[in-house]
Amino acid sequence: MDASRRKKWVAWAAALAIFVVLMLVTPAIPQDEDYHDFADQRTLFLGIPNTLNVISNIPFLFVGITGLVLCHYNDYFRLSSQGELWSWTLFFAGVTAVAFGSSYYHLFPNDATLVWDRLPMTIAFTSIMAIFIIERVDDRAGTKSLAPLVIAGALSIIFFDDLRPYALVQFVPCIAIPIMAIVIPPMYTHSSYWLWAAGFYLLAKVEEAADKPIYEWTHQIVSGHTLKHLCAAMVPVFLALMLAKRTIEPERVSLFQKWKISWIAVRENQSKDRNTVDVNYGYAAVSTSEQ
Template sequence: MRRVLPWTVMALVALAMALYGPIAQLEHYHDFADKRAWLGIPNACDVLSNAGFAVVGWYGLVLVRRSRHNPALDVIRPGYTVFFFALLLTAFGSGWYHLMPDNDRLIWDRLPIALLCAGILSAVWRETVGDGRWVDVFWTVLAVASVAWWRYTDNYATGDLRPYLFVQFMPLLLVPLLQWRNGTPLRERLYFGAAIGCYVLAKAAELLDYQIFQHVEYLSGHTLKHLASVLAGLIVTLNFAHRKREAGG
């Protein structure tokens, strides 16, 4: 049942998306609320708020390096490595995009995000379902392909985000489901629940970019999205740090 469950869920979601049809990018996607410059940096808040990804990603990679001789973490280490490396890439990719937002730069923002989702899902999948290293390869390739598909269809039509959204949505659904099905310790499930909550908050803030900026003035919804996403990444990183201490690494 553990092996069938994730594939069944994935198939149902994929079928629903296939029946729904292509999902285009929102109109005026690149028109963010906070366009203030600072020290010559355009869109400064949206650019500089990505720095937190670099800090958390670097911290996570240090933890992975220090745990490399601990066999108890061998199953989850590859997925977490992808996750932490993608956090580091997000700082540069998203920062580069927000300097001058357009679709050519957006690919470097979306690719690390897809890899983030692939990394954490493959780590949880391997630990709870028990499949081998091919799971890491499968999700990493699917993440890259989802962004490539959007860019390819964007060159010939309006762009189809379905594979990219699929990669983003699967961890939100499968991680808590697999952990519950596997009897994962409550502490770890709470870590991931908090991280998922922060990520949902980030997506809501992204959609309410202008409304939040109008009410808060010094903070836009998109900047808040970055900060909430950094917090989500930090929570996942702290969970890995806890696992490392438990394993004596």
């Protein structure tokens, strides 16, 4: 076994060990029944209960189908490998399924229907992790990790009456992806779109947490959970735009390095400007004294 492969096995073993330790040392987290008590429970038209929380999932359908079509139509996204193709296909398939799963859940909010809300999201989350491994670490390792990650995500929903596995599947990518997007040199251009997507997802989580306060602040026009759906749908929008615009990066430089170079350039320009002002001021003072 060569050194690079050994490192990959060590990394996977370390991740598994961390997961096992977390499961052993932390208490189980059952689903809170109050989670299903959303602020906006109005039936506004067509007899649809919780109307706005249901129909606000429609953007996921349009974005997901568009992404699926463009993944396979005339190589529109210019994906470099089969691993990328399957990973992005699963991601947009998950986004499309969110439209149906989340709508079904919000029609009948309970623990049983919540499974169909979260399952498509885990497919999207885990596919994104595989994509990042393909793009930023190693194509072969990322491709091989796709199936295990998706299966692990599905199992965290189906076979656990405990939110800890699902929390890991959801929040680890939320932390890891922005950090990897900033620190690890990208294979493609337009890498900053990852940060826009992460920012909208963070905003969506804030709106979800503030469901009832937002409903009151807007005088019961729209709830935080409805806005959460709309903001979360912007994540695949930005990623689809990134795929459409990006090209192979000729010089693989991380966003952190680019920001560092830009910061140094700004500091140098400010220093030059100050020196120019001092010289001009000194010259003017000398000229005045000579007169």
